[in-house]
Amino acid sequence: MELTEARLKFIEAWGKLGSEWGINRTMAQVHALLLISPESLTTEDIMQELNISRGNANMTLRDLIGWGLVDKQHRPGERKEYFFADKNSWNIARQVAQERKKRELDPIIKLLNELSDVEGSEKEPNYRVFKSTVRDINKLAKNVNKTLEAMLKAEESWFWGSIFKMFK
Amino acid sequence: MELTEARLKFIEAWGKLGSEWGINRTMAQVHALLLISPESLTTEDIMQELNISRGNANMTLRDLIGWGLVDKQHRPGERKEYFFADKNSWNIARQVAQERKKRELDPIIKLLNELSDVEGSEKEPNYRVFKSTVRDINKLAKNVNKTLEAMLKAEESWFWGSIFKMFK
DNA sequence: GATTACTTTCAGTAATGTTTGAAAATACAA
């Protein structure tokens, strides 16, 4: 396969993967483009490569910066901003894990804790099933939480080394 | 908090969580309803509880069955179908992991392997960066894959026990 | 303080995804 074709396929696949996981397709594509670009790119570059509008490029880049996946540089004598992505996949995974934990897991754990205190009678089947389901999901959520915390602190080699030992 | 309110909040939160992870909101809500229902429910029940149309209920239930999260029962003498969900959160997590692996991770690993064979010259920075990015993501994907496989085979207690040892 | 080079905003529009509801299909019982 040729490089040009491969790059397009990579961008397309990354976009699709993102959209399957609740991340807007364009945002994932911009990220993909930055991942395979040796030099940092301007808004203009990105607009051209991906055929998107200025507004879209700008908003998407801001979002990516918000996710901690992209940073910008300034070059002396130029006002233009240059964007680049951390290309280390372990860092990317950690960054995404950290953001999703903060935005989604933490709030749901909070809610599950509140729902654990529901009032009612043990005689009511609805009550019993609700309590035990919530308790069970809460336990899972807390285990996921702990695992993510370990992952966030971990060095890549240490983390996968430990995982490896699990099933050697 | 009262049970009625708590049930509504749970359904709402599960729906929101689903939509943040690329699962249609209604599908997650139907799942939530079944998770907190002591008895299996008919299409009619679900339509009423969630105020959704027959068509929507039917399609959503079929999808949930496709994800392995819901099953149906028949009762002697009745044509009507009764739906219920496995309430064990470890099974749910495994089921979701299994399906997403099959639908998303496996195809992307296949693609990454193909992209690894891209042709080009080591002198071209585009080529070098592309290769090393793809290689790096591929490595991560394979590690995730192995971890999921371990999870799919594992008993809950064994899995979390092993995770726990990682950071004690 | 005017000009240029850029970035940001956002109302309007386009694209995509979801839901409805009624008709068609199916299964069952008499």
Next chain:
DNA sequence: TTGTATTTTCAAACATTACTGAAAGTAATC
């Protein structure tokens, strides 16, 4: 085989989300 209960399908309507482009904002330079 006919009637009835139920499920399934799918075109059209609706809702949500994403994108555009032009205008407004900002910073740097002369």
